[in-house]
Amino acid sequence: MQTIIDQYKTIIREAAEHKIPLQIRGGGTKYFYGSSPIEQSNLWLDATAYNGIIDYEPTELVITARAGTCLADLEAALDQHGQMLAFEPPHFGAAATLGGCVAAGLSGPRRAAAGSVRDFVLGVRLLDGKGEDLHFGGQVMKNVAGYDVSRLMVGSMGTLGVLLEVSLKVLPKPVAEITLCMEMNEAMAIEKMNQWAGKPLPISATCYTGGELFLRLSGAESAVRAAQLKLGGEELGEGGAFWQSVREQTHDFFQSGKPLWRLSIKSTTPGLPLSGLQLIEWSGSLRWLIGNAGINAKTIRTTAKDAGGHATLFRNHESYIPVFHPLDPGMMKIHRALKEKFDPSGIFNPGRLYPEI
């Protein structure tokens, strides 16, 4: 495995020396996500080569694996011990890797209840733009030595370094899980999702689509049943399959082929005045939008910003629209300074996040 790291270092140093953009390729399942690199480059690094679980002890609630590890293999290993990645990362394909999951920073249905990718990252090992092998964080839950560079990597789209290894906190799978379904209008659904999130109820996921609110309850059998009595609604037989389809975007809603917007906003924001189809997750703080013809990016972004958040053009984007929400100049200055430090020659996935970095 050390030879692979040495190979990575050689590629990085060569790219840095000639200032040639270097594409970091994992399983390729999230190519659709993010901007296309400004300069298409022939030089790429196969991040799947460095793979395998390094250390996993279920009673520690920590797993450490190489970034090229297949996400499905990693989840299967956890499953054998009744544990899971509680942020339920979408795979978007069988080849998805741990490194891609962390770099894209996407979380699934359980996010509002359990936390996101970054909440579970405990440590990383990475190669920076000079090919230096660096370790940040560690394999323990509490660690305040040094700045939290590990979490900085989450969602950085490979623009700061080549992830080599990642340590994650894992959690036990709930004993019981059921899905409830109830018909209601959008305004009522948004209100209910928020009200219930403020009550001690074992709600682990919410989704509003097609006039129906879906709730997943997780925990001890007795607790789940007691909550079901309080909440009412109808129990869905194929609950697991439903949440899987939302997580992996195989649900009908996502099949339009039209631009798909992801609005991450304040959870109590009323139904958005944007024409098109919407699907709501995360107790109201995640709104997926398939806009009707004529709706423009500016309107969508202003709406998201006014609602305390941001909008991403998630799928099927047109090249002239920036994928990620533009940053204020002050924030961009910090982003550029960080990029400059981690990747002085500007070789890692340039333009994948923002043109400036």
Place this chain on the structure above:
Amino acid sequence: MSPQELVNSLRSFLPAEAVLHETEDLKPYECDGLSAYRQLPMIVVLPRNEEQIAKILQLCYATKTPVVARGAGTGLSGGALPHAQGVLLSLAKLNQIIAVDSLARTARVQPGVRNLAISEAVRPYGLYYAPDPSSQIACSIGGNVAENSGGVHCLKYGLTVHNILKLRVLTIGGECLEIGGESLDSAGYDLLALMTGSEGMLGIVTEITVKLIPIPEKAQLVMAAFDDVQKAGNAVANVIGAGIIPAGMEMMDKITIHAVEEFLHAGYDLDAEAILLCESDGSTEEVADEIQRIYAIMQQSGATKISTSRNEAERLSFWAGRKAAFPAAGRVSPDYYCMDGTIPRKHLADVLRGIEKLSQQYGLRCMNVFHAGDGNLHPLILYDANQPGELEKTEEFGGKILEMCIHSGGTITGEHGVGMEKINQMCEQFGAGELEMFHAVKAAFDPVGLLNPGKAVPALHRCAELGAMHVHRGEEKFAELPRF
């Protein structure tokens, strides 16, 4: 600019009483909770709002004056230790809860608001702010953000970083950054994570939006005694291996149990080698289910005595002993020295045996209390500073413990921060490459290096000796607060 000129400039936009420079007025600010390190600042400023802070920073930036932020000054690593040629920026007067949104479960607060004040303000809505450092009646939320503070409930509910949504931050140039959002994530790099735990090195936090969560319906505690530390350690692993994430999981060793019992008469089993406190919270059904399982696991793990709290008063009395561990140490020994390492839990028994061996080797007793669920140890080395050479021996002993933490795959600080105190140990935990990157991160926010200079990340040439928290016979600061 001379100190007097700087005072005059500050007074051009701040009321006279908000700019202190007479020695007697500076005295209360000379140290934080780590009183072994003392330093008078040149000037103390007490702004009331963000606008004033921005002006202070602009002035300091223009005159190249170092700035040290201070919340409540309860930090235990010298993070708020003043700079002799610098301005100490107290956030204490920014103490307003600006807005509570009970439906969205958020509160927007100023940095000087006390941690507990948030939970008190939102209790009528059935909500609370989860991270609960033992210092919560005194420490400020701004300080919590700067240290990424935890509490006894953080295995289940997370640290500060997991419970905040948004920050307003002023850079040393006085520029305002909005980091994070009212949404659960934000565009670009995760600067919210980078700011959390940055010990006042990157910017001044002027406003925080925190997440609030529902108060659990019920909480109950199991107390289990063991005749062997290893068995207690295994019991912790067994609880977690059974798929239970306890709300709190704390352990005390024999010497702690005796010290506490003498002090408090909490009813702890004096024959025990270790006592575990394991708390469950949630809905009534969930707690009933979990407590039953925890009880059975303690039995199977070889507990010699198990009690379950029957009511709220009993639950609190079981906790009282754990919370009295530090004052108890102050009673059985003239001085104690507190460490804050974290280790992977599987090495618990080994590390404890190692500490025991060192304790014999150095002829110094050591009490062990720790957040067993997440492996955060607080060994307290008992010593007498009046015995010549004993302090030096203690520091060496402490250094060996931290080395053990690093070698077992852990860290030198779980929750108290590096500050001034552990600056040397940073050299042991990190290589030059990582330290250089930390300096680079600092420079991205504060290129001139005016915010809290000399703390948190050692200059590359610096190394060696180990620092510590020294407490002399009950003279510690904040003696009235429960300990950890």
